[in-house]
Amino acid sequence: MFDFGIVTRWFDQLLCGIMPGWLATTIEGVIIAVALILVYAVLALFYILYERKLCAWFQCRLGPMRVGRWGWMQVFADMFKILIKELIKLRNTDKFLFELAPYLVILASMLSFAVLPWGRGLQIIDFNIGVFFMIAVSGLGVIGILLAGWASDSKYTLVGALRGGAQMISCELSVAMSIMTMVVLAGTMSISGIVYAQEDAWFIFKGHVPAIIAFIIYLIAATAETNRGPFDLPEAEHELTAGYHTEYSGIHFGFFYLAEYLNLFIVSGIAALMFLGGWMPLHIPGCDGFNMVMDWIPSVIWFLGKAFFISFIIIWFKWSFPRVRIDQLLAMEWKYLMPIGLFNIALMTVVVVYGWHF
Amino acid sequence: MANIQEKISALCPEATFEEGETLLVTVPDAKWHALAKAMKEDADLSFDYLVGITGVDWKESMGCIYYFTSTKYGTHVSVKVSTTDREKPMLHSVSDLWKVALIHEREVYDFYGIIFINHPDLRRYFLRNDWKGFPLRKDYDASDKANPIRLEAEKNEDDTVSYIEDAEGKIQKKRKLVFKPEEYVINIGPQHPSTHGVMRMRTALEGETITHIDMVTGYIHRGIEKLCEGLGYPQSLLFTDRMDYMSAHQNRHCLCLCIEKALGLEVPKRAQVIRVMMDELMRLSSHLLSYGCLTMDLGATTAFFYGFREREIILNIFEKTCGARMSLNYDTIGGVMADIDVDFANDVKALCKLMPERLKEYHKLFTGNVIANNRLRGVGVLSREDAINLSVTGPSGRGSGWACDVRKTAPYSIYNEIDFDEITETEGDSFARYMVRMREMEQCVKILEQLADNIPEGDYCAKVPKIIKLPVGHWFQQVEASRGAFGVYIESTGEKTPYRMHFNSPCLNLLGAVDPCTRGEKIADLIAINASLDYVVPDVDR
Numbered sequence: 001m002f003d004f005g006i007v008t009r010w011f012d013q014l015l016c017g018i019m020p021g022w023l024a025t026t027i028e029g030v031i032i033a034v035a036l037i038l039v040y041a042v043l044a045l046f047y048i049l050y051e052r053k054l055c056a057w058f059q060c061r062l063g064p065m066r067v068g069r070w071g072w073m074q075v076f077a078d079m080f081k082i083l084i085k086e087l088i089k090l091r092n093t094d095k096f097l098f099e100l101a102p103y104l105v106i107l108a109s110m111l112s113f114a115v116l117p118w119g120r121g122l123q124i125i126d127f128n129i130g131v132f133f134m135i136a137v138s139g140l141g142v143i144g145i146l147l148a149g150w151a152s153d154s155k156y157t158l159v160g161a162l163r164g165g166a167q168m169i170s171c172e173l174s175v176a177m178s179i180m181t182m183v184v185l186a187g188t189m190s191i192s193g194i195v196y197a198q199e200d201a202w203f204i205f206k207g208h209v210p211a212i213i214a215f216i217i218y219l220i221a222a223t224a225e226t227n228r229g230p231f232d233l234p235e236a237e238h239e240l241t242a243g244y245h246t247e248y249s250g251i252h253f254g255f256f257y258l259a260e261y262l263n264l265f266i267v268s269g270i271a272a273l274m275f276l277g278g279w280m281p282l283h284i285p286g287c288d289g290f291n292m293v294m295d296w297i298p299s300v301i302w303f304l305g306k307a308f309f310i311s312f313i314i315i316w317f318k319w320s321f322p323r324v325r326i327d328q329l330l331a332m333e334w335k336y337l338m339p340i341g342l343f344n345i346a347l348m349t350v351v352v353v354y355g356w357h358f
Numbered sequence: 359m360a361n362i363q364e365k366i367s368a369l370c371p372e373a374t375f376e377e378g379e380t381l382l383v384t385v386p387d388a389k390w391h392a393l394a395k396a397m398k399e400d401a402d403l404s405f406d407y408l409v410g411i412t413g414v415d416w417k418e419s420m421g422c423i424y425y426f427t428s429t430k431y432g433t434h435v436s437v438k439v440s441t442t443d444r445e446k447p448m449l450h451s452v453s454d455l456w457k458v459a460l461i462h463e464r465e466v467y468d469f470y471g472i473i474f475i476n477h478p479d480l481r482r483y484f485l486r487n488d489w490k491g492f493p494l495r496k497d498y499d500a501s502d503k504a505n506p507i508r509l510e511a512e513k514n515e516d517d518t519v520s521y522i523e524d525a526e527g528k529i530q531k532k533r534k535l536v537f538k539p540e541e542y543v544i545n546i547g548p549q550h551p552s553t554h555g556v557m558r559m560r561t562a563l564e565g566e567t568i569t570h571i572d573m574v575t576g577y578i579h580r581g582i583e584k585l586c587e588g589l590g591y592p593q594s595l596l597f598t599d600r601m602d603y604m605s606a607h608q609n610r611h612c613l614c615l616c617i618e619k620a621l622g623l624e625v626p627k628r629a630q631v632i633r634v635m636m637d638e639l640m641r642l643s644s645h646l647l648s649y650g651c652l653t654m655d656l657g658a659t660t661a662f663f664y665g666f667r668e669r670e671i672i673l674n675i676f677e678k679t680c681g682a683r684m685s686l687n688y689d690t691i692g693g694v695m696a697d698i699d700v701d702f703a704n705d706v707k708a709l710c711k712l713m714p715e716r717l718k719e720y721h722k723l724f725t726g727n728v729i730a731n732n733r734l735r736g737v738g739v740l741s742r743e744d745a746i747n748l749s750v751t752g753p754s755g756r757g758s759g760w761a762c763d764v765r766k767t768a769p770y771s772i773y774n775e776i777d778f779d780e781i782t783e784t785e786g787d788s789f790a791r792y793m794v795r796m797r798e799m800e801q802c803v804k805i806l807e808q809l810a811d812n813i814p815e816g817d818y819c820a821k822v823p824k825i826i827k828l829p830v831g832h833w834f835q836q837v838e839a840s841r842g843a844f845g846v847y848i849e850s851t852g853e854k855t856p857y858r859m860h861f862n863s864p865c866l867n868l869l870g871a872v873d874p875c876t877r878g879e880k881i882a883d884l885i886a887i888n889a890s891l892d893y894v895v896p897d898v899d900r
Contacts, residue, residue: 055659055660058660059659059660059663059664060663060664060667061663155542155544155545156544159544159563159566159881229657230657230729232657233882238551238552238654238655238656238657238885239552239881239882239884239885241550241551319659319660320658320660320723321657321658321727321729322653322656322657322658322724322727322729322730322733323656323657323658323729323733323882324729324732324733325732325733325880325882325883326566326880326882327566327880328729328732328733
């Protein structure tokens with residue numbers, strides 16, 4: 001399997017050979033930032049089309065078909081429309097916070113995007129508390145949502161933001177809890193360490209019962225944390241018209257929209273990393289021929305494929321289920337998901353201590 | 359009928375009686391409230407269901423005609439109360455006895471300026487607060503000098519008026535606030551994804567919990583009743599399709615039946631069968647739309663498309679025969695406008711074959727879902743007594759266990775020859791209302807299956823005079839529309855045009871049920887309750 005580390009190391013040495021170290025690091029940082037933003041935007045476009053096509057499929061429709069073959073250029077048209085739309089200034093808003101909120105949301109989303117393991121050796125930062133960093137930065141987004149709702153000076157946004165705050169903070173607990181369960185199994189918080197620990201078998205197979213419980217909790221809580229249906233209460237189109245971003249227009253609305261789609265990718269990526277081996281190909285111990293064939297598939301495709309698969313499940317949820325009510329959601333989180341999650345950590349610890357995993 | 363007459367004259371000796379299709383009791387206003395109370399509470403009368411209030415301006419006097427039905431005995435009676443004072447006409451309110459009168463009396467006040475004593479909230483209901491005059495009075499000045507086109511938005515009127523009668527019979531005007539100053543009021547509508555039309559709910563919240571709702575309607579009021587007074591009977595038929603457009607056929611059927619009753623016209627059997635089949639197709643399509651909207655309002659967007667997929671088939675059937683998909687203009691006085699399409703029977707049979715499996719699919723997708731059950735069960739409970747008191751008819755009333763299907767209680771057309779069941783549920787919550795609609799669809803299919811093979815040959819329309827003049831008198835007819843009992847009141851002075859035509863729409867009553875149902879529920883439940891009550895705003899704003 002191709003190791004992208006070869007490329008990155010070669011490039012680093014090349015730069016260091018002709019310039020001082022600090023400049024090389026700066027240039028590398030800039031290149032990575034540009035690449036990150038580009039990939040972020042392209043993925044968002046892909047995701048918008050992906051969801052539209054999938055939901056059309058669930059609903060016996062065709063989805064976008066007019067612009068480009070199978071409507072693939074529709075998303076570009078939509079993006080340009082959103083870019084050139086007017087940013088409407090509202091009279092009674094808190095101007096600074098109102099403008100700040102979308103950037104906070106997209107910042108949180110980009111920061112957690114940065115730690116995903118894209119492929120073998122293809123990772124922006126890999127430090128020993130990677131998982132901890134990821135959970136920490138993804139929690140920033142809720143500030144943006146609360147600010148957006150508060151600063152808009154509208155009753156719909158305020159209700160939406162307060163729902164968002166309550167929901168995201170509650171569900172983050174369960175997300176963190178199920179990730180911690182897998183950290184117990186991996187024995188490390190380093191993201192590359194977690195991927196390499198799944199070389200012989202993915203964690204969902206390795207950790208059997210507690211891993212599957214953690215996976216299910218993660219899927220539910222992560223859907224809720226990203227404000228997607230059936231937990232899209234902060235937006236709740238039919239109750240609050242658009243929830244916390246009702247008053248936003250143009251690219252500011254676009255940022256919320258982008259962040260929402262990318263958060264879908266991020267939670268899917270984390271699920272792929274924690275449960276399905278990140279970029280690690282499917283290996284069955286003992287079947288060397290099969291493992292060889294699997295290794296031929298590039299690691300980036302493995303990672304993206306897994307992430308898209310998890311996203312498919314989450315999108316499937318959204319378009320099939322009705323929306324829950326806020327009190328029902330909070331009751332589910334605090335009365336079921338969290339206690340089960342806590343118990344599950346204990347179970348996983350026992351499994352690891354006695355070596356009952358595969 | 360004689361029994362009712364005896365009973366009422368014992369209760370109120372001043373009452374005079376007039377025989378007609380229903381017994382008309384004329385009562386002086388001073389005795390009206392006491393008689394109303396007795397009529398409701400007397401065990402032998404128990405007129406607990408107020409069908410509707412029709413305001414009429416007889417020029418020398420003004421007043422209301424109340425239609426009552428006893429759900430216990432199935433008897434009907436109508437009461438006429440009037441006043442000769444045109445400057446400040448006053449009648450006693452019966453809104454403390456029948457809550458449905460809260461809205462109906464406001465409507466009468468809006469159009470006739472009749473003040474209802476002891477009504478707790480006497481504001482205009484449809485027209486703007488600053489409207490001059492009362493448009494349905496016969497001496498109304500319709501020139502645009504009195505009411506120029508307003509360029510300013512209507513101001514929210516936060517205080518309301520009520521005329522209270524004290525112990526000595528003195529009437530005092532009292533002002534009170536609709537919302538307390540400290541209440542957090544959210545405006546839902548007029549542009550909102552789930553108001554199902556252009557209307558506004560001013561919702562007072564306590565956190566996410568609703569304390570009460572003030573309905574603001576009239577955004578699309580077209581004054582159909584006023585327009586009808588200037589048009590001939592065949593012309594007035596056009597409006598019925600534009601009230602509740604999801605029960606266009608039934609509404610039109612109702613008006614045709616009322617006019618035919620007045621004319622004493624016999625409708626050919628073929629036309630009757632076609633009419634009933636169209637009614638049932640309309641009901642089926644309405645319930646499909648209701649399923650779609652309810653699921654979408656709850657966030658299950660896919661189910662919405664499933665409901666609409668089958669509705670398209672019905673609209674195609676309509677298009678083939680009626681030439682339109684929305685405003686169908688099909689029923690006419692004496693029969694139907696044109697004969698059915700050659701494919702009609704086969705199309706209907708194909709639909710009947712398809713529906714049972716599709717219904718199964720709907721249940722699989724939505725009914726059994728845990729979230730759907732949590733969102734609908736026990737939400738917005740309306741007891742049977744409240745449903746009757748608020749005159750919530752149709753599937754919503756039957757969800758509360760009130761067997762109020764006009765097709766069974768007062769069969770019209772050929773409904774007494776058809777085998778079908780009246781669906782009722784006992785819980786009275788949103789889920790029961792939803793289930794009634796789902797199960798009613800099966801009954802629609804059952805009716806259509808019976809009729810599709812048995813459309814008799816013959817004329818599709820009776821011979822009708824070119825100019826239709828109704829004899830002097832008044833008539834009231836009800837049919838079961840998709841959303842409940844739809845009634846038409848016609849008063850004629852023997853002219854080509856009706857003297858007064860009143861449409862008693864089920865959705866107006868459903869709107870009255872929103873506030874009592876939602877108190878203490880969450881804001882998300884408001885959407886579920888609205889969707890399960892399934893009102894259509896053009897039917898409210900006639």
